[in-house]
Amino acid sequence: MAPRKTERILNLTICLLVTRTFLPKSRIREIVDGYHDLSDQAFERTFERDKEELRKLGIPLQVGSYDPLFDDEPGYRIERSAFELPPIELDAEEAAVVGVAARSWQHTAVAESTRSALAKLRAAGIEPDAGRLASLEPSVSANEPAFEPLWHAVLDRARVSFTYRGGETRTLEPWGMTSNKGRWYVIGYDTARKATRMFKLSRIPDTPRRVSKEAAYDVPADLDLRSLARSLAPDEPRASAIIAIRPGRAPGLRRHGRGLPAERLEQLTHAWPQGFDVVEVPYADAGYLCEEVVGYAADAVVLEPAELRVAVIDQLRTVAATRSVSRRYAATVGSAEEAVR
Amino acid sequence: MTEGQKSPGQKSAGQTAQAQMRRLLSLVPYLRKHDGAAIADVAEAFGVSPQRIREDLNVLWMCGLPGLSPGDLIDIDMDAVDGEGVIHLSNADYLTRPLRLAADEALALILALRTLRGVTATEDREAIDRALTKLESVAGERSNRFGGQAEVAVTGGREDLRATVTDALRRGKRLELTYDVASRAETTHRFVDPLRVFVLEGFGYLDAWCYLANGLRSFRLDRIASIRVTDTDVAEHHVELRDVSLGWFDALKDAPLVTLALDRSATWVAEYYPMESVTPADDGGLTVTTRVSDPAWLRGLLLRLGGGARVLSPEGAGDSAADAASEALDQYAALAG
Numbered sequence: 279m280a281p282r283k284t285e286r287i288l289n290l291t292i293c294l295l296v297t298r299t300f301l302p303k304s305r306i307r308e309i310v311d312g313y314h315d316l317s318d319q320a321f322e323r324t325f326e327r328d329k330e331e332l333r334k335l336g337i338p339l340q341v342g343s344y345d346p347l348f349d350d351e352p353g354y355r356i357e358r359s360a361f362e363l364p365p366i367e368l369d370a371e372e373a374a375v376v377g378v379a380a381r382s383w384q385h386t387a388v389a390e391s392t393r394s395a396l397a398k399l400r401a402a403g404i405e406p407d408a409g410r411l412a413s414l415e416p417s418v419s420a421n422e423p424a425f426e427p428l429w430h431a432v433l434d435r436a437r438v439s440f441t442y443r444g445g446e447t448r449t450l451e452p453w454g455m456t457s458n459k460g461r462w463y464v465i466g467y468d469t470a471r472k473a474t475r476m477f478k479l480s481r482i483p484d485t486p487r488r489v490s491k492e493a494a495y496d497v498p499a500d501l502d503l504r505s506l507a508r509s510l511a512p513d514e515p516r517a518s519a520i521i522a523i524r525p526g527r528a529p530g531l532r533r534h535g536r537g538l539p540a541e542r543l544e545q546l547t548h549a550w551p552q553g554f555d556v557v558e559v560p561y562a563d564a565g566y567l568c569e570e571v572v573g574y575a576a577d578a579v580v581l582e583p584a585e586l587r588v589a590v591i592d593q594l595r596t597v598a599a600t601r602s603v604s605r606r607y608a609a610t611v612g613s614a615e616e617a618v619r
Numbered sequence: 620m621t622e623g624q625k626s627p628g629q630k631s632a633g634q635t636a637q638a639q640m641r642r643l644l645s646l647v648p649y650l651r652k653h654d655g656a657a658i659a660d661v662a663e664a665f666g667v668s669p670q671r672i673r674e675d676l677n678v679l680w681m682c683g684l685p686g687l688s689p690g691d692l693i694d695i696d697m698d699a700v701d702g703e704g705v706i707h708l709s710n711a712d713y714l715t716r717p718l719r720l721a722a723d724e725a726l727a728l729i730l731a732l733r734t735l736r737g738v739t740a741t742e743d744r745e746a747i748d749r750a751l752t753k754l755e756s757v758a759g760e761r762s763n764r765f766g767g768q769a770e771v772a773v774t775g776g777r778e779d780l781r782a783t784v785t786d787a788l789r790r791g792k793r794l795e796l797t798y799d800v801a802s803r804a805e806t807t808h809r810f811v812d813p814l815r816v817f818v819l820e821g822f823g824y825l826d827a828w829c830y831l832a833n834g835l836r837s838f839r840l841d842r843i844a845s846i847r848v849t850d851t852d853v854a855e856h857h858v859e860l861r862d863v864s865l866g867w868f869d870a871l872k873d874a875p876l877v878t879l880a881l882d883r884s885a886t887w888v889a890e891y892y893p894m895e896s897v898t899p900a901d902d903g904g905l906t907v908t909t910r911v912s913d914p915a916w917l918r919g920l921l922l923r924l925g926g927g928a929r930v931l932s933p934e935g936a937g938d939s940a941a942d943a944a945s946e947a948l949d950q951y952a953a954l955a956g
Contacts, residue, residue, distance in 0.1 A: 460820030529799035
């Protein structure tokens with residue numbers, strides 16, 4: 279916005295805010311600086327664009343009849359009660375957490391939204407003093423290229439179309455977005471599949487395009503993103519594995535499991551290394567558990583089920599085969615180094 | 620992840636047209652409340668440069684009531700602005716309150732508070748809940764909808780544990796930790812002086828001076844198995860804490876580079892870990908280069924990926940994974956035998 283345009287929009291805002299009656303376009307053209315010198319056509323165009331700017335700023339424009347006798351030309355005004363931030367007071371602790379939280383967003387556009395929200399609170403007399411909580415530093419990042427277009431689409435309720443997992447084109451009415459473990463997901467109504475779907479933003483390689491106007495659909499009034507995300511996410515554990523773990527090792531695995539009672543230990547077919555703890559670990563996805571166990575190498579031994587044990591041994595064989603030089607040679611080098619020391 | 624790094628060409632704070640218009644509408648009521656405020660302080664309060672505030676003032680004093688005769692214009696004492704660098708603004712009685720929160724502003728702030736909530740406990744958490752309720756109420760009916768339209772989950776460990784960390788930070792006391800080191804897959808026991816709690820990419824961390832490592836370490840809150848506040852006061856540590864806005868990249872900048880060939884099945888790795896470069900390969904996989912500060916991390920990754928990743932350089936960097944796999948196989952063989 280050139281300075282002149284910013285001035286015009288601000289003057290228009292003030293004019294519509296102070297007027298007691300609805301002002302017709304013709305009157306606005308006369309009294310708001312910046313409209314006088316425009317041709318009829320240019321004025322129409324400019325005025326339409328300016329109204330759009332007001333709307334984007336969140337300034338509520340009322341349209342009504344300015345003259346009860348001649349109601350053929352619409353008039354405009356801004357109702358003060360709809361324009362102004364309602365009274366809000368935050369105590370020192372509340373203001374401090376708001377001040378700290380406001381630094382969170384790393385994404386440029388959303389950081390800008392936070393900055394202007396905080397400016398409004400300051401203008402309403404709130405003094406966020408983040409210094410009180412100097413040892414807290416939250417951050418929210420959104421590095422996925424699809425984030426910004428989807429964020430705006432959610433806010434505007436605009437239908438979007440995008441490529442998913444490098445193949446199919448999907449069309450979605452985005453209801454909301456969630457972030458879990460630093461990854462963003464969008465949830466909405468997939469119009470082609472006629473079902474609620476969740477998409478991971480990092481799997482959307484292109485920039486989602488808008489394929490509708492704003493306010494194109496309704497978001498379910500009882501939308502509960504958290505439970506939707508849970509229901510659309512990978513399954514709850516349905517099976518369990520029995521794994522022997524070296525003491526003090528594989529804490530992630532150990533924490534998800536529980537110790538096995540003595541009578542069940544006796545029933546196990548496979549032996550386990552002496553001193554290892556035997557735990558039962560619930561899992562939903564055998565492939566994922568296999569990867570995790572292989573990651574712990576000799577610190578975790580699968581005892582049951584047989585399929586998992588076989589899968590783990592297979593994967594260990596694959597990795598063992600990746601050695602760049604033969605083990606025998608490496609062992610010689612290793613012991614030679616030991617000897618030198 | 621590569622696309623997401625901050626580029627120097629990014630627009631600086633408050634530069635867009637919409638941002639300026641929003642700022643002007645807040646600046647007027649703010650300046651009416653803070654008559655004689657220094658430009659530098661106003662700039663800081665609004666999170667922009669002093670130059671940006673000067674530009675704003677140049678717009679504001681061209682605006683006012685319709686007619687724009689001298690008596691209608693917003694009055695700004697430009698001599699004071701240019702002289703002492705303070706702002707006196709008057710004749711703008713119609714802008715006493717800021718504009719209501721727009722949907723994007725309300726949602727951004729609500730999510731930021733929910734993020735902070737994930738690493739706080741007790742009093743701070745209660746203050747966050749009160750602030751959230753108040754903000755949601757002034758943002759109006761519309762924001763009840765918006766507040767529900769996005770969600771951020773932070774993995775920040777148990778609340779009692781967070782309360783202990785907060786307590787130690789407040790009182791400046793040393794902590795005793797039992798901590799799971801993921802890359803080494805082992806549990807450790809140590810004393811630390813807490814310095815800061817931060818959130819990065821969905822996880823909460825404690826930055827502390829660690830007496831076991833004798834250096835600054837970041838501990839993921841959900842991997843702290845147990846924690847206790849000691850009676851010992853923290854010592855003074857002259858350390859520079861990581862700039863959270865730079866993400867993990869900065870922490871790894873001096874670590875050696877490793878180049879991997881990822882199969883199609885393993886391409887998720889490029890999304891999950893910071894990569895220096897990512898190049899598509901002919902077979903649908905990727906060639907990636909990443910910084911590895913801890914060989915144990917690379918070993919664990921290669922094991923997990925099975926044959927899905929091969930080390931291209933430096934030669935032999937993947938051998939410890941192969942050896943660990945052989946050792947595990949020997950163990951299975953011995954148990955069967």
